[in-house]
Amino acid sequence: MLQFGYNTGVINAPKVNIENFMKDVYKWRYGKDMSAETVEVLFSLAVSIFAIGGMLGGFSGGMVANRFGRKGGLLLNNILGVCGACLMWFAKMSNAYEMIIVGRFIIGINCGLNTSLVPMYVSEIAPLNLRGGLGTVNQLAVTVGLLLSQVLGIEQILGTNDGWPLLLGLAVCPALLQLILLPICPESPRYLLITKQWEEEARKALRRLRASNQVEEDIEEMRAEQRAQTTEASISMMELICSPTLRMPLIIGIVMQLSQQLSGINAVFYYSTSLFTSSGLSEESAKFATIGIGAIMTGMTLVSIPLMDRTGRRTLLLYGLGGMFIFSIFITISFLIKEFFGYVQEMIDWMSYLSVVSTLSFVMFFAVGPGSIPWMITAELFSQGPRPAAMSIAVLVNWLANFLVGIAFPSMRNALENYTFLPFSVLLAIFWIFTYKKVPETKNKTFEEILALFRQGNGSSRKVSYSSTSNGEEKSEKVELQT
Numbered sequence: 001m002l003q004f005g006y007n008t009g010v011i012n013a014p015k016v017n018i019e020n021f022m023k024d025v026y027k028w029r030y031g032k033d034m035s036a037e038t039v040e041v042l043f044s045l046a047v048s049i050f051a052i053g054g055m056l057g058g059f060s061g062g063m064v065a066n067r068f069g070r071k072g073g074l075l076l077n078n079i080l081g082v083c084g085a086c087l088m089w090f091a092k093m094s095n096a097y098e099m100i101i102v103g104r105f106i107i108g109i110n111c112g113l114n115t116s117l118v119p120m121y122v123s124e125i126a127p128l129n130l131r132g133g134l135g136t137v138n139q140l141a142v143t144v145g146l147l148l149s150q151v152l153g154i155e156q157i158l159g160t161n162d163g164w165p166l167l168l169g170l171a172v173c174p175a176l177l178q179l180i181l182l183p184i185c186p187e188s189p190r191y192l193l194i195t196k197q198w199e200e201e202a203r204k205a206l207r208r209l210r211a212s213n214q215v216e217e218d219i220e221e222m223r224a225e226q227r228a229q230t231t232e233a234s235i236s237m238m239e240l241i242c243s244p245t246l247r248m249p250l251i252i253g254i255v256m257q258l259s260q261q262l263s264g265i266n267a268v269f270y271y272s273t274s275l276f277t278s279s280g281l282s283e284e285s286a287k288f289a290t291i292g293i294g295a296i297m298t299g300m301t302l303v304s305i306p307l308m309d310r311t312g313r314r315t316l317l318l319y320g321l322g323g324m325f326i327f328s329i330f331i332t333i334s335f336l337i338k339e340f341f342g343y344v345q346e347m348i349d350w351m352s353y354l355s356v357v358s359t360l361s362f363v364m365f366f367a368v369g370p371g372s373i374p375w376m377i378t379a380e381l382f383s384q385g386p387r388p389a390a391m392s393i394a395v396l397v398n399w400l401a402n403f404l405v406g407i408a409f410p411s412m413r414n415a416l417e418n419y420t421f422l423p424f425s426v427l428l429a430i431f432w433i434f435t436y437k438k439v440p441e442t443k444n445k446t447f448e449e450i451l452a453l454f455r456q457g458n459g460s461s462r463k464v465s466y467s468s469t470s471n472g473e474e475k476s477e478k479v480e481l482q483t
Contacts, residue, residue: 001118001138003081003174004111005145009269009294010171011047011104013153014164019043021161022097044407046101051403053108054115058395061116062237062388066195070121070188073113074178080110081175089169100168107171115375116395120387123379124188125209127218128444132308135376140301143367145174146269147294154287189218194226194384225383225448235386237393246386248454252439253378253394256317259431260374261401263324264424265366267409268293268359275359281352289356293363300367312443313373313380317435320369325428327365328421330358335418374398380442383451 011018019039026034064073087103119138126134149167153159158167186205193202202222206215240246268275272293276286307316334355378394379387413420440453 001141002145004114005142006149007107007111007171009146009149013159017161017164025095025097046104048406049101049105050108051399053105054112054399055396057109057112058116058399059392061113062392065117065388069191070117073117075182077110077113078175078179080106082172085169085172089165092165116391119375119379120391121188123376124190133305136305136308136372138375139372143297143301147298150291150294190222190384193222221446228448235389237389240386240389245454249381253381253390254397255434256374256377257394257398258401260370261398262427263370264421266405296360296364297367300364304368312441313377314439314441316369317373320365321428321432323365324362327358327362328425331421334358339418383447
């Protein structure tokens, strides 16, 4: 997932350098200057084609997971990572800006597959009591990658005419590291037992993952899931969409992905420097404030790891969306203050402070919940049969929303000016209400227990609650639901 974070943020810092390279190549080839509009279109294509590749990779994730396994799919995916990074690295040496665009597309496919396969793999290998915390490590890797790209992209390091090819090419390092380390990692025991019916291989994998020979409880839980899912052993996307029992989990998974991308966070990631400069900061201060965004994301994701299995997914999601809603309003207020009191220097200084604090707080609340939970809750809401198809659909929606925000935000900003963040405020309010009304708590529940919540909801309006006071009470509730 570090690949995803790094390649999301890496293209923005060397924007001017890459545009100058495109102009130089065009002049060398055709003996005339490239128009400003063409430069803008080519650079926008290099940025947005990453999301198009991500859509393709995310949509293919379920098929790759079923055919090659979770670990096998991730291992093969690194070949794409190496190819994409090398194309970008050698673009300047080859005098071909097309290599940047093709490389961004290939690395987009790589990242799309990662966003589908990694949460699936992590949720299937994690012990029940650590599934939330380990799922949050996905987002931690994304934020570390984002921060790394921001730091390396400053002019003092690699944000120069000579340094930017290496900056883009460094994406080869995580891919090579995975090619070395993944072969010694175990395959998902759920995939081995439920999909392949290789029980002894699943036991071996579990013994390595748990560092213990006492794995019968995990095996029995997988067998229960296998028995419950015999009719859905290999469910297609169309069957998933048409299934009455699985429709609500699918809707929740899709809305959670939309809540992440349509919250306005990508507008902050892609255009934070220009947002800060328009609020009154100098160019240099704006760049360091942008690095502050990456640092806060990383710090708050670390804080949320222990909270995920202590507080619960739903609670953190409500806090995160609520906080983002409040501070998106403050961002709008800071823009309006500049508009109405722009002639008073003291007000400009105070407004710049308000804008930076509001934006950093907005990012902080994103890291608490909406940053990590959508990736893992989709994997948690579905059992082994429909999980790959559900992840493919959810990740496709995520990348599509990512692409739309990246393309639409500059036009939206020109049209709405100081009110740019108001549509995001409205969407955040809608997502908060949906989460409060519809999203169940998945903390410390097995995949079969989570599915039982929706089965019960499909047939009756009675609320289902699981008592944790004794094993006997939990088992009796499960028998009642299955009956």
